[in-house]
Amino acid sequence: xxxxxxxxxxxxxxxxxxxxxxxxxxxxxxxxxxxxxxxxxxxxxxxxxxxxxxxxxxxxxxxxxxxxxxxxxxxxxxxxxxxxxxxxxxxxxxxxxxxxxxxxxxxxxxxxxxxxxxxxxxxxxxxxxxxxxxxxxxxxxxxxxxxxxxxxxxxxxxxxxxxxxxxxxxxxxxxxxxxxxxxxxxxxxxxxxxxxxxxxxxxxxxxxxxxxxxxxxxxx
Amino acid sequence: xxxxxxxxxxxxxxxxxxxxxxxxxxxxxxxxxxxxxxxxxxxxxxxxxxxxxxxxxxxxxxxxxxxxxxxxxxxxxxxxxxxxxxxxxxxxxxxxxxxxxxxxxxxxxxxxxxxxxxxxxxxxxxxxxxxxxxxxxxxxxxxxxxxxxxxxxxxxxxxxxxxxxxxxxxxxxxxxxxxxxxxxxxxxxxxxxxxxxxxxxxxxxxxxxxxxxxxxxxxxxxxxxxxxxxxxxxxxxxxxxxxxxxxxxxxxxxxxxxxxxxxxxxxxxxxxxxxxxxxxxxxxxxxxxxxxxxxxxxxxxxxxxxxxxxxxxxxxxxxxxxxxxxxxxxxxxxxxxxxxxxxxxxxxxxxxxxxxxxxxxxxxxxxxxxxxxxxxxxxxxxxxxxxxxxxxxxxxxxxxxxxxxxxxxxx
Numbered sequence: 001x002x003x004x005x006x007x008x009x010x011x012x013x014x015x016x017x018x019x020x021x022x023x024x025x026x027x028x029x030x031x032x033x034x035x036x037x038x039x040x041x042x043x044x045x046x047x048x049x050x051x052x053x054x055x056x057x058x059x060x061x062x063x064x065x066x067x068x069x070x071x072x073x074x075x076x077x078x079x080x081x082x083x084x085x086x087x088x089x090x091x092x093x094x095x096x097x098x099x100x101x102x103x104x105x106x107x108x109x110x111x112x113x114x115x116x117x118x119x120x121x122x123x124x125x126x127x128x129x130x131x132x133x134x135x136x137x138x139x140x141x142x143x144x145x146x147x148x149x150x151x152x153x154x155x156x157x158x159x160x161x162x163x164x165x166x167x168x169x170x171x172x173x174x175x176x177x178x179x180x181x182x183x184x185x186x187x188x189x190x191x192x193x194x195x196x197x198x199x200x201x202x203x204x205x206x207x208x209x210x211x212x213x214x215x216x217x218x219x220x
Numbered sequence: 221x222x223x224x225x226x227x228x229x230x231x232x233x234x235x236x237x238x239x240x241x242x243x244x245x246x247x248x249x250x251x252x253x254x255x256x257x258x259x260x261x262x263x264x265x266x267x268x269x270x271x272x273x274x275x276x277x278x279x280x281x282x283x284x285x286x287x288x289x290x291x292x293x294x295x296x297x298x299x300x301x302x303x304x305x306x307x308x309x310x311x312x313x314x315x316x317x318x319x320x321x322x323x324x325x326x327x328x329x330x331x332x333x334x335x336x337x338x339x340x341x342x343x344x345x346x347x348x349x350x351x352x353x354x355x356x357x358x359x360x361x362x363x364x365x366x367x368x369x370x371x372x373x374x375x376x377x378x379x380x381x382x383x384x385x386x387x388x389x390x391x392x393x394x395x396x397x398x399x400x401x402x403x404x405x406x407x408x409x410x411x412x413x414x415x416x417x418x419x420x421x422x423x424x425x426x427x428x429x430x431x432x433x434x435x436x437x438x439x440x441x442x443x444x445x446x447x448x449x450x451x452x453x454x455x456x457x458x459x460x461x462x463x464x465x466x467x468x469x470x471x472x473x474x475x476x477x478x479x480x481x482x483x484x485x486x487x488x489x490x491x492x493x494x495x496x497x498x499x500x501x502x503x504x505x506x507x508x509x510x511x512x513x514x515x516x517x518x519x520x521x522x523x524x525x526x527x528x529x530x531x532x533x534x535x536x537x538x539x540x541x542x543x544x545x546x547x548x549x550x551x552x553x554x555x556x557x558x559x560x561x562x563x564x565x566x567x568x569x570x571x572x573x574x575x576x577x578x579x580x581x582x583x584x585x586x587x588x589x590x591x592x593x594x595x596x597x598x599x600x601x602x603x604x605x606x607x608x609x610x611x612x613x614x615x616x617x618x619x620x621x622x623x624x625x626x627x628x629x630x631x
Contacts, residue, residue: 055624083536111536
């Protein structure tokens, strides 16, 4: 079991009011699964993704990742987990604008302490794999939306992460490009990676083997 | 963090960072100039003392004012050459000792149709050591001059110009000083440009001076002490010895007067020590405004790069990595700005020195602006520390940013 979440609760303080975003959420995800989390805007799906991605903490319940209890990690521990086990793909790509495609892909390896030559070789290979071998020295603003997302996927894959978390990966793309990106994510899953896609589009969700629907913070 | 990445980040806002860096560059520039001028001024002031050995003491005999052990007050205290030799034998601290007797009034000095007004000084050979008077021509006095009461003299270069104009071989020539002819045996260079009394003096041997003026007792003399001798302590020991020798009360303040140059030098050294601290303080205050600007701009940078920090954290940057990134940027920005300031300071000091050298003469108080390596090294270290100080608070703020919050920011 890669991910095991049991009776998880999460709330936020909004002024004087406490808003419960996730209520009694329980999920199990096996290694190599292709999972979609679908729900409307504000349903709590992104919060769940953030907790799974160790970007955020939860209040109650339990979350085990590869058998390790993930609870009250400090920032350094969480950063190390993210760097080693998780790759993120965001709706708005989240590339660093001052860095080339190659440098963006090298960045996670830099934080892992890998030497610069190896970083370059592996980032180049990964960009070629996602079809951007001829765009390595381009800055993000010189790339199309689809190309940017491919760079983000290459960045997520370059550390050989076990889990790819994609938050609305096609949300900012046209239909044709969305299809290409989804195909890329499916290929990645076929190679054995666990892929978890957060989406509000049922067509995207349907492609996945497992669908988790979330409404008002609850799994339905 | 690679330097290239830091420089790329700094280049993102060229004008803003350049204007911010100007504050630091200006601070270092002003600090360098102030230290340079301070040092030169100090050197200029200490040139005044260079006309004498560092530990010079003048001694004047006075008149006793207290009755002591049956002796009535009112006894005059005077010296002679034998006594001076005795002092030198008694106190190993004394390096050189010499009379310095002056003619009562200015003397008309003549060589052919040229003349000047001078004073005659009766001295011993050691006098030239005490006053650091080096010869440019001829010789010092010798034993024969003293023993045989030879009418020989040593004149100053300034007198040579007036009396002999452009005449080259003046050694052996006779000059008329107040009706007495003296043969010039040497020409001395001034020990200090401020030593006016030497400049207008014609030096003759003390025995000849004594016979010329029928001086019964030597009213005053001067001596220099070996280096590292505690001047004030010696002064006390010496006064006690003279009091015992002459039989006057050691507490009698009118019997013997001394003036110790080392005390004056110490006072000036303390004054310049204080000035130096003040200059550093002012320089640091100016630098501080630059540091605050850098800190401020680092805060602005962080606010603009919140999402980038979130991205970096999401892909594995630890708070320590972010702290290092911001601190590195701050230190590099501060160092580049400081280097510009140091370079500008060096160029300006070089140009000032060039201009001052052209316009000033040997006698001027300031003959250049100091530029020394320890100041540069200190300024450089201050820069690095400043960079860390400027960046530490913004860096800590950046390190503590929550990635989930940062990723949702607009910028």
